[in-house]
Amino acid sequence: MSTLPAHSTSFGDAPLWKKYQAANHYRSKEEEFDACKLGMWLFLTTEVLLFAGIFVGYAIFRMLYPEAWANGSAYLDWRWGGLNTVVLLLSSYTMAVSIHHAQLNNQAALKRNLLITVLCGAAFIAIKLTFEYIPKWSAGKAPGGSFFAYPFATDPHEPLWWGIYYCGTGIHALHVLIGMCLIFWVYLKARKGHYGPHHYTGVEVVGLYWHLVDLIWIFLFPLLYLIG
Amino acid sequence: MAHHDHVHPHQNFAKSDAEQVDPHGFESGHKHGHVILPVMTLRTVLTLLLVLTAATVFASRAEHWAQQFFHIVLPGWVNVVVALSIAVVKATIVAMYFMQLRYDNPINSVIFLFCLFGVILFMGFTAMDLGVRNRIYTWKAGEIIQGGTGGSHINRYEKKDDGTEERVAPSQPLYLHARNRLLEKVGAEKFNELEHEAHLHAGAHAKPDATSPWPNMANQSRPRSGTTPGLFDTAAPADSHAAPSHSETKPAH
Numbered sequence: 001m002s003t004l005p006a007h008s009t010s011f012g013d014a015p016l017w018k019k020y021q022a023a024n025h026y027r028s029k030e031e032e033f034d035a036c037k038l039g040m041w042l043f044l045t046t047e048v049l050l051f052a053g054i055f056v057g058y059a060i061f062r063m064l065y066p067e068a069w070a071n072g073s074a075y076l077d078w079r080w081g082g083l084n085t086v087v088l089l090l091s092s093y094t095m096a097v098s099i100h101h102a103q104l105n106n107q108a109a110l111k112r113n114l115l116i117t118v119l120c121g122a123a124f125i126a127i128k129l130t131f132e133y134i135p136k137w138s139a140g141k142a143p144g145g146s147f148f149a150y151p152f153a154t155d156p157h158e159p160l161w162w163g164i165y166y167c168g169t170g171i172h173a174l175h176v177l178i179g180m181c182l183i184f185w186v187y188l189k190a191r192k193g194h195y196g197p198h199h200y201t202g203v204e205v206v207g208l209y210w211h212l213v214d215l216i217w218i219f220l221f222p223l224l225y226l227i228g
Numbered sequence: 229m230a231h232h233d234h235v236h237p238h239q240n241f242a243k244s245d246a247e248q249v250d251p252h253g254f255e256s257g258h259k260h261g262h263v264i265l266p267v268m269t270l271r272t273v274l275t276l277l278l279v280l281t282a283a284t285v286f287a288s289r290a291e292h293w294a295q296q297f298f299h300i301v302l303p304g305w306v307n308v309v310v311a312l313s314i315a316v317v318k319a320t321i322v323a324m325y326f327m328q329l330r331y332d333n334p335i336n337s338v339i340f341l342f343c344l345f346g347v348i349l350f351m352g353f354t355a356m357d358l359g360v361r362n363r364i365y366t367w368k369a370g371e372i373i374q375g376g377t378g379g380s381h382i383n384r385y386e387k388k389d390d391g392t393e394e395r396v397a398p399s400q401p402l403y404l405h406a407r408n409r410l411l412e413k414v415g416a417e418k419f420n421e422l423e424h425e426a427h428l429h430a431g432a433h434a435k436p437d438a439t440s441p442w443p444n445m446a447n448q449s450r451p452r453s454g455t456t457p458g459l460f461d462t463a464a465p466a467d468s469h470a471a472p473s474h475s476e477t478k479p480a481h
Contacts, residue, residue, distance in 0.1 A: 033262075034333060040335040045343035052347040056354050066304075085281050093274040096265065096326045103264045121253060171231040211327045219317045220312035221281075226288040227304075 033201050040205045045213050047175075050215050054168045058223060061164060067156035072161030073228040075141060078132045081225035084124050085217065092121030092155065093209045095183070102190075102200035106173040110203070112194065114187040121180040128173055142166070168220055175213045182206045187217030263331035273325045277318055284314040 026032040098113035140149030144159030385393040
């Protein structure tokens with residue numbers, strides 16, 4: 001007895017998201033969506049723990065060498081850090097909005113918001129490089145070993161501060177770059193019509209990754225720029 | 229139920245048929261993570277996040293200004309607590325609304341919170357170690373005393389110049405501390421009496437009772453032998469270069 005409805009593949013010119021079928025090992029698209037999100041959250045926990053290591057390193061050295069940390073924080077300009085915070089928060093907003101538009105099948109708004117998100121990521125990297133990494137590194141404010149060459153340091157542990165600074169913000173910036181690539185990939189798929197009300201798993205899952213990058217910066221910003 | 233066997237596949241199903249093909253109800257009642265957040269909500273969240281960013285920057289600037297213009301020096305932890313509290317609030321808002329944990333399957337929140345529990349564990353143990361070292365070091369600085377000082381159980385406080393009391397490491401061995409404590413309590417005469425009495429009955433000073441089958445064995449060391457031959461030998465170990473004495477267990481050279 002077969003009472004299952006035949007899977008219809010005769011959508012004709014229907015957009016790709018309407019034709020989307022869940023992978024064979026899922027009962028439904030719903031279940032596939034939940035499984036994808038669960039997997040993404042598990043991955044995000046490993047990301048949080050990766051940064052937790054850096055934060056613990058920060059805490060240890062801050063407690064051991066408070067003077068170096070006060071000096072290091074004073075070298076950073078909170079205005080660039082603040083601007084980058086605003087840029088990232090905006091991009092998180094546009095990411096959330098693009099999911100909203102995917103759910104409502106506003107294809108133009110979906111693509112527009114994905115692009116704005118990528119551009120915000122690019123702006124973040126550009127600000128970081130132009131006003132922070134490049135001037136600081138060329139002044140010798142670089143991690144220890146063979147890189148540190150800043151002649152006016154007043155605390156012997158300042159090379160260590162720069163180690164934590166570049167490690168924390170560098171790994172974060174790497175995540176911004178990866179997130180930008182992923183969102184651009186989602187944008188390209190959105191252009192072909194892959195995402196819509198029945199299927200927007202890619203937008204949702206990449207969005208989660210992007211929000212986590214924002215989440216990490218929410219902690220990096222005060223720790224590095226604000227508390228001296 | 230027999231007439232159901234002839235239902236056309238493309239015909240709409242009655243409820244009983246739906247239950248037949250989906251007996252566990254997997255297809256229904258499974259709406260987690262499909263909430264469409266209104267743009268207005270997202271805008272409110274963004275505004276809130278921006279305001280909180282401004283607040284955290286303002287708080288740290290205010291500390292500088294208070295120091296610069298009014299010569300008010302706030303303790304360092306104030307800004308740390310303020311900045312990190314605001315960061316925690318911001319992170320919670322991002323996780324609840326942008327990442328939609330509020331509307332999501334609760335398992336995702338559980339996973340995330342469990343991970344944060346791990347982070348707190350790392351931070352907590354680090355702080356527990358580094359945060360108390362200034363107290364530990366004064367204790368560790370005392371010279372090593374045989375028998376131990378019982379340091380963690382004997383509290384001794386010394387008045388500092390500013391009137392506060394500081395806990396100091398005990399400087400004498402534990403057994404002397406016990407002795408002196410009783411001496412102070414009962415006085416020298418009574419102490420001597422008690423000591424004499426104690427020595428009559430216990431310890432190395434007591435005479436072994438020759439008639440007892442279990443003689444007092446304190447302070448006696450006896451050679452023992454066990455299952456491993458030679459393990460408890462009191463004699464000096466055999467010279468390893470000498471010819472092996474257990475020739476029966478080793479091949480002859």
